Amino acid sequence: MPVRMRTALVPFATLPLAACAGRQSALDPQGLQSNQILNTFFVFLSVAAVVWIAVTIVLAVGMLRRKRAADQPLALHQPFERTAGRVVFVLGLATLVIVLGLSIVSYAGQRTVFAKDEHALTLKIIGHQWWWEVRYEDDSPDKSFVTANEIRIPTGQPVKVELESADVIHSFWVPSLTGKMDLITGQKNELQFTAKNAGVYRGQCAEFCGLQHAHMAFAVLALSPDEYGRWRDHENRSANSPTDPLGKQGERLFRARGCALCHTVRGTLAGGQLGPDLTHVGSRTTIAAGTLPRTPATLGAWIADPQHIKPGNFMPKMPLQSDELIAILNYLEQLK
Numbered sequence: 001m002p003v004r005m006r007t008a009l010v011p012f013a014t015l016p017l018a019a020c021a022g023r024q025s026a027l028d029p030q031g032l033q034s035n036q037i038l039n040t041f042f043v044f045l046s047v048a049a050v051v052w053i054a055v056t057i058v059l060a061v062g063m064l065r066r067k068r069a070a071d072q073p074l075a076l077h078q079p080f081e082r083t084a085g086r087v088v089f090v091l092g093l094a095t096l097v098i099v100l101g102l103s104i105v106s107y108a109g110q111r112t113v114f115a116k117d118e119h120a121l122t123l124k125i126i127g128h129q130w131w132w133e134v135r136y137e138d139d140s141p142d143k144s145f146v147t148a149n150e151i152r153i154p155t156g157q158p159v160k161v162e163l164e165s166a167d168v169i170h171s172f173w174v175p176s177l178t179g180k181m182d183l184i185t186g187q188k189n190e191l192q193f194t195a196k197n198a199g200v201y202r203g204q205c206a207e208f209c210g211l212q213h214a215h216m217a218f219a220v221l222a223l224s225p226d227e228y229g230r231w232r233d234h235e236n237r238s239a240n241s242p243t244d245p246l247g248k249q250g251e252r253l254f255r256a257r258g259c260a261l262c263h264t265v266r267g268t269l270a271g272g273q274l275g276p277d278l279t280h281v282g283s284r285t286t287i288a289a290g291t292l293p294r295t296p297a298t299l300g301a302w303i304a305d306p307q308h309i310k311p312g313n314f315m316p317k318m319p320l321q322s323d324e325l326i327a328i329l330n331y332l333e334q335l336k
């Protein structure tokens with residue numbers, strides 16, 4: 001294709017942006033904060049567009065009505081100089097007013113985006129290379145629990161996430177609900193958001209954090225308050241104990257083959273801290289930080305060779321016989 005034709009096609013490459021909607025889009029806000037961010041964005045965009053169009057028009061007029069070179073280019077033309085001075089002054093003033101106006105719009109927006117609600121539901125989120133630890137902490141420890149890579153929240157209620165990192169800097173970003181915030185080692189950052197509508201929103205680490213950064217996603221499931229309450233009660237319980245022989249064998253192998261060194265399954269002897277909590281892994285929607293949907297097939301493939309699915313991640317390929325793999329898979333599937 002000739003270069004000129006290719007260049008002419010470039011603007012069309014942005015067309016897919018027009019379809020930005022759904023699970024992960026700042027242009028389709030589903031939270032109070034993301035709504036505010038989008039409104040602020042549109043105010044900035046409109047003002048900038050008006051200024052840009054005005055400048056382009058003046059430039060075009062200037063070019064079309066170009067005067068012939070004067071006989072004495074250095075001679076001053078007093079009335080013209082005065083008018084020009086006034087125009088520059090007025091435009092300078094207009095720039096000042098626009099910048100101040102936009103600052104005010106931006107500050108006003110921050111009141112919503114960074115609002116703090118004392119009664120917010122508080123979660124602690126810890127970034128790991130390359131997955132998310134999610135801690136639901138209650139005043140009474142018997143109502144506190146840990147999960148991973150999935151955040152369930154009630155709609156209509158402010159949610160505060162306290163962000164920390166276990167290793168390098170990560171960034172918490174759910175564009176449909178709110179803006180970004182970094183997770184930094186040794187520092188506590190906070191972000192608050194309120195989901196307006198029930199739905200599943202995708203979040204993504206937004207700060208390059210190593211090899212598998214692109215596979216460090218998570219799901220936010222906004223549920224009705226009733227549904228959320230039921231989920232929380234269930235999630236707070238210890239893991240199901242398998243009753244069938246295969247499941248029992250799987251539970252044994254989970255410890256015997258070393259899985260328990262890195263993973264916790266509450267209510268069992270497995271108490272490892274290096275990897276995601278698996279107490280209710282069977283009811284999560286994805287595995288490996290949003291890399292794959294959770295099905296028996298993907299879970300089996302992951303246990304068989306996690307390095308194939310997510311090269312470089314910190315779960316080693318474990319040498320398992322196929323019958324051992326089947327037993328462990330059967331066990332994990334029961335951890336609903």
Ligand code: HEC
Pocket residue numbers: 129130131148149212254257258259260261262263274275276278281284286287288289290299302303310313314315316318328332
């Ligand atoms: C050396 C520590 C370690 C060992 C041993 C280990 N894992 Fe993992 N596991 C991890 C880490 C770290 C992750 C997160 C990987 C990622 O997503 O980047 C993980 C992720 C997982 C996940 C996905 C969880 C989720 O919600 O995404 C499952 C399931 C799992 N491991 C099962 C097992 C089983 C079964 C074994 C034993 C055969 C095992 N693991 C052994 C560290 C370990």
Ligand SMILES: [Cu+2]
Pocket residue numbers: 170171205206207208209210213214216
């Ligand atoms: Cu990252």
